[in-house]
Amino acid sequence: MLDTYDFKDDVWLCHSFRGKCTRFTAFEPAIDTFKEIRAFLSENPSEIVTMIIEDHVKAPNGLTKVFDASGLRKYWFPMSQMPQNGRDWPLVRDMVAKNQRLIVFTSDESKQNSERIAYQWNYIVESQYGDGGIDFRSCHKREESAPLHDKSKSLVLINYFDSVPTKKLSCENNSEDLIDMLHTCYKAAGNRWANFVAVDYYKRSDGGGSFQAIDTLNGKLLCGCNDVHACVHGLSCAS
Structure with a gap:
């Protein structure tokens, strides 16, 4: 971006x-x-x-x-x-x-x-960016975007960052809240997982962070698993 x-x-x-x-x-x-x-x-x-x-x-x-x-x-x-x-x-x-x-x-x-x-x-629907889109309990489109559930657009982009970037808040946002946001936006986008995720300070988190978020999305998209490594290794997982 x-x-x-x-x-x-x-x-x-x-x-x-x-x-x-x-x-x-x-x-x-x-x-x-x-x-x-x-x-x-x-x-x-x-x-x-x-x-x-x-x-x-x-x-x-x-x-x-x-x-x-x-x-x-x-x-x-x-x-x-x-x-x-x-x-x-x-x-x-x-x-x-x-x-x-x-x-x-x-x-x-x-x-x-x-x-x-x-x-x-x-081609793309996109969630609200900045402070207006940082509540993981709700997922709304940004003004320019078609509704998130509009399936005539093939790609989904999810934003999850504050309007003013700070390392401390980004560390919190990129942790468990980010995974929760992906699930919330999945429902808002008509049961579609995001293709792109935009965050600040992508290396900062209290755990797996943005890397785990991408592994989760790839797992969901490729084989329905919660982690792409389960797809690669043929491990069983919940659908």
Whole structure:
């Protein structure tokens, strides 16, 4: 999940202040991060990366130029092959075999026609982010998203972090509460497990944390188990 802006006659990763990128909030040119992603995909030929871009780039073909210059195009999953109306995505092994291992979404609907980058809200439902979405007993959609139970969107993204990130609160949030939130959102999303989970300080927790959360989701999605390792080792588990 990357925020992109026009800055210094280039495309930068930035957290905006009043809708603009400034030298105090700018992180680095987007191409530097994109090249890191290219290196990761090159070094890990069985891995798949999804980029969800909060897109504030107004320069014509600005993102396209960065993707081309970074060398990421060779891994691009074509928008023309993305499933419509909630249909299933290809199997991981098929995406790997075709080397179509980079999935990219933009928050700017116009880019779907102008740059052939998929508009995220045609494919993803997303829970409320920040303080409004931090109660694990309830799961609501963010304003821009279709209802979480809308199965015409094939992917589910769950946010679980405070509006102002702090290490202490993130440690608490990323522990038992996070697993509870995944179960709550499973029901809210029409009995669908999340495909993506967004947290702050993902390495901090009182236990398994975000890593255990992902193991739980993968276990549920792959074989109905509470941990993906049960799928791998063929262990029995509750459905």
